[in-house]
Amino acid sequence: MDNELQLIEHYRNSPSGLVRINCGLQVIETLLLPKLAHFKDKYPDIQFEFISDNRFVDIVAKEFDAGIRFGSDVAEDMVAVCISQPMKMAVVATADYFQKKGFPSTIQELTQHQCIGYRLSNGHLFQWEFEYSGQIVKITPQGQWILNDDYPTLVAAKMGLGIAYLPEELIAKELANGQLIRIFNEYSYTFPPLYLYYPHRNISSALRVVVNTLRV
Template sequence: MRQQENYNNLHAFLVVAQEASFTRAAGKLGISQSALSHIIKQLETRLGVQLFTRTTRSLSLTQAGQKLFGAVEQGFQKIDNELKKLAHFRTSPAGLVRINTGSQVVNTLLLPKLADFSENYPDIQLELISENRFVDIVAEGFDAGVRFGNAVAEGMIAVPISAETRMAAVASPDYFHRYGFPKKVRDLEQHQCIGYRLDSGGLFLWEFHHNNETIKIKPQGRWIFNEDTPALIAAKKGLGIAYLPEDQVVAELASGELIRIFSEQSHVFPSFYLYYPHRNVSPALRAVIDALRM
């Protein structure tokens, strides 16, 4: 196996060649002149060539030394440049920030809050990955995730980025004209309720609260989706009653395109939180946190 070169010895050689003096080079490196001479002799023995021509008055590179000097100077300069880039990365908001969350959170929360972000931080690239399953953000290479506060994994640092989310049971005027309005929450079991399929395979249960009682409704209907957007479209087309976050139906309720029922009894989810694994975050992620924080 080829022996790996001692890069400390190469750096010592570089400084001696640049200073053209063992005395000045030893002072710059913070070692004794005899120790430096020993290092250079070791390097020459290792390479099998003489690197310096020494006289009582001068020190110069041999032909082999000049060749090595050109290669070593270029290599260390490249390393210095990369280290400077890393220093800039540590102190300036730059680089890629990957966030995992559900699709509706991206549409209704992250995009509105981060719409002007790129203008203020042109060196930051945002990657927002929409998934309805819970993921291990560390194992899957994400910088942060967004979930309801009660769903954030233990040990994570969590920052609130929204108010509480109230659900809304909605349908079109045409639907209610054909099927009538349910008078009690339990009446929903007899209606065309648009289902939401969870990644676990089960159906999302509609939760309501009345007189300190929690009522859970399993949607019974001909339509099931695994995202909110098609459920909203289906509700607007009169295909059934949908149970959606109220911030997704504000415009439709205001225009009369949808009608809301059981408003006061609808379930309220806790705030959304941005969560991440440790406090020593990059400047780029810190900028995102500050932009999203409530």
């Protein structure tokens, strides 16, 4: 009986259960895994399932506990918690590419270069946005290569296949070691912070400790 009571007390005080989160692959690698890795020791009874997707998903219909999006994309009826800093973008290519093709002198000249496109889940190409003279300037990339994820886009850029527009955080190592060269830094767009969102405040103890850990 003492053992059973101790077991009950353990589960009462230690969060447990499955937490399913829908988000992008980059978020899993650069944010969720680094910040939640210590749960293997601190909360061993919590199980995680991170599902990567580059499209908007109805987390209720798909039975996710939470999702992660930019703050501007979260529905108003959701509870949202900020979990990151704003995300700065970067225009990059290899030194070899710029040596062969030259540097664009203006943002508009990017349309004359081999730009690596990003296909959104709605079928549209992701438009590159820049902040220039207090206005938002949008460029539709033109080029031979179109992908639908940041990681193969990074690989393509490092292979010298063209110019890419990627999150600054994702390419920090490549910028530091000179694999990629950055241009138009002063004009590159900054996206709002990421938010973890869920449908109601009555959440499980497992999701609650995840929220508290990720909260900025």
